[in-house]
Amino acid sequence: MTGESKSETEAWIEDKGAEYAYTYAANMDGFMRAIDAGGYPSSALIDASGMVVWSGHPSSLTNQLIEEHLVGALRKPLFEWPKSAAKIAKSVRSGDLGGAIREAKAYAEKGGELGAELLADLQASLTSRLEFLNQRFEAGDFFTVLERGESLLPTLEEGEPRARLQKHLEHIATDTAAQNCLEGQRAWRKLVGKGPLRKVKDCDKRIEDLKKLSEKYTGTFAAEEIERQIGLARATKTKLLER
Amino acid sequence: MKQLLSFAVGLVAWLVISAPSPAQVGTPFPRDLEFKDFAQTPAQSLEDFSGRLILVEAFAFW
Numbered sequence: 024m025t026g027e028s029k030s031e032t033e034a035w036i037e038d039k040g041a042e043y044a045y046t047y048a049a050n051m052d053g054f055m056r057a058i059d060a061g062g063y064p065s066s067a068l069i070d071a072s073g074m075v076v077w078s079g080h081p082s083s084l085t086n087q088l089i090e091e092h093l094v095g096a097l098r099k100p101l102f103e104w105p106k107s108a109a110k111i112a113k114s115v116r117s118g119d120l121g122g123a124i125r126e127a128k129a130y131a132e133k134g135g136e137l138g139a140e141l142l143a144d145l146q147a148s149l150t151s152r153l154e155f156l157n158q159r160f161e162a163g164d165f166f167t168v169l170e171r172g173e174s175l176l177p178t179l180e181e182g183e184p185r186a187r188l189q190k191h192l193e194h195i196a197t198d199t200a201a202q203n204c205l206e207g208q209r210a211w212r213k214l215v216g217k218g219p220l221r222k223v224k225d226c227d228k229r230i231e232d233l234k235k236l237s238e239k240y241t242g243t244f245a246a247e248e249i250e251r252q253i254g255l256a257r258a259t260k261t262k263l264l265e266r
Numbered sequence: 267m268k269q270l271l272s273f274a275v276g277l278v279a280w281l282v283i284s285a286p287s288p289a290q291v292g293t294p295f296p297r298d299l300e301f302k303d304f305a306q307t308p309a310q311s312l313e314d315f316s317g318r319l320i321l322v323e324a325f326a327f328w
Contacts, residue, residue, distance in 0.1 A: 054324065064323055089319070096319040101316060102308040102309050
């Protein structure tokens with residue numbers, strides 16, 4: 024979806040000598056919302072587990088940020104994998120990392136092309152995801168632990184990492200403080216999910232509503248997130264006023 | 267930087283100017299967003315980048 028035609032885009036690419044991959048978004052608003060884009064150019068990093076981990080102006084993207092999130096990412100994209108590894112790739116596409124590891128083990132044992140490398144990458148990816156969830160849990164980000172942990176848990180084999188994640192999820196399900204924080208995290212997401220801010224008065228309303236949430240969930244991780252949302256709404260208001 | 271970025275995937279979506287939107291950092295990138303006509307890559311869909319660190323960039327040109 025673009026204001027430019029495909030032919031104009033292709034001509035522009037050729038003219039600039041751009042070599043990066045590009046594509047066209049069918050749902051512009053949805054895409055802009057998904058990457059937190061408030062203008063042009065905007066960029067975002069999506070980590071190996073499919074989470075938006077950063078967004079902002081391309082010039083503010085740092086080497087350190089990239090390095091941090093490269094941990095656990097596959098070294099080779101699926102479209103460069105040998106066809107014989109198709110079953111593993113299918114599991115990766117569906118988000119079944121545990122299944123992919125099981126497939127990769129069998130594949131490596133049979134001497135499949137790049138088997139050892141694929142297996143090592145997948146195991147590293149799983150380890151980093153678990154470490155990430157442990158860190159989020161310690162930080163009080165129960166929404167992320169729940170969101171990502173619930174889908175990861177069934178893919179894990181019995182063992183300490185699985186038991187630890189299960190313990191986290193049980194804590195979130197039963198602890199009153201965790202439930203309160205989770206409620207706040209869901210509340211602000213529901214609020215900002217209502218759609219983009221197109222008018223100054225919408226920004227004022229959003230800021231007001233967020234402030235109420237921040238007070239309600241004060242002292243929790245949710246309140247920290249809400250404060251950031253207030254900052255973003257204020258920045259949007261400033262941009263709208265400048266137009 | 268170039269070396270690091272070589273691990274990432276440059277995926278550029280060409281979009282027209284839009285109003286600012288709410289932040290989604292810390293949430294999963296929606297799986298139901300459709301992208302078409304991938305160019306300058308063997309990938310045919312965003313799923314082909316599964317398991318990778320992806321750098322996406324939205325910009326317009328004029």
